[in-house]
Amino acid sequence: MAVTKSEVIPIRTEHDIVVARQAVRRLSVEAAFGLVDQTKMVTAASELARNTFIYGGGGTLQCESLLEGARRGLRLTFTDQGPGIADLSLAMKDGWTSGSGMGLGLSGAKRLVNEFEIESVHGQGTRVTITRWK
Template identity: 75%
Template structure:
């Protein structure tokens, strides 16, 4: 656990708490969901917001395992001015995403899913950022503010 104050875009954003979890096997997806639930409860998110964040985390953690070949999830509790938020970063060193606009499309899947993972997760959060490089890996960052 670390505590830090960071300057972001000229604004002071405080990083209150940071945890990192391995996301390598299927059971880790369940652990990731539970960690996000616990932090969302600590942040006093509404039940709907908790559920949205946990569901988004589940989709992205599964992507990390299935498509990224395993990686990590970093959870950060942020305080920005008066509001608090939860930021999750999923990172893998997998094959990367060759066609980002295709991957972000509803209903498109390269695996056995429903193709709702990335596009669906994006709709469940306030901020969504994805960086992927073929052959290097993928990093998805989502934030939900209270």
């Protein structure tokens, strides 16, 4: 698998969530995703960017365009140095939230992509990686 393009977007303000959405839209179009797949990827990115901003206290989004054989994909990595998630399996449950949201961010984003990975160390931060293939 080759990474054909990589860019990093800071997520420091609420407006950066919009910037992240627009970058993911542009890269999804470049990867020739259909409209539904573009929308799923952009929506997942919006949920995770908001988590990075609100719960992680800000961080970064790394976008990588992928090529595996003839197959194109897009991998997004959200990283923060926030407090981390104490109970990952609880955080992945539909409807559970430690904040004031609906509790659909992590579980919903997972349903919108092909691959989903989360690592979190209490007190050190969280990294969520999602991938969608054409």
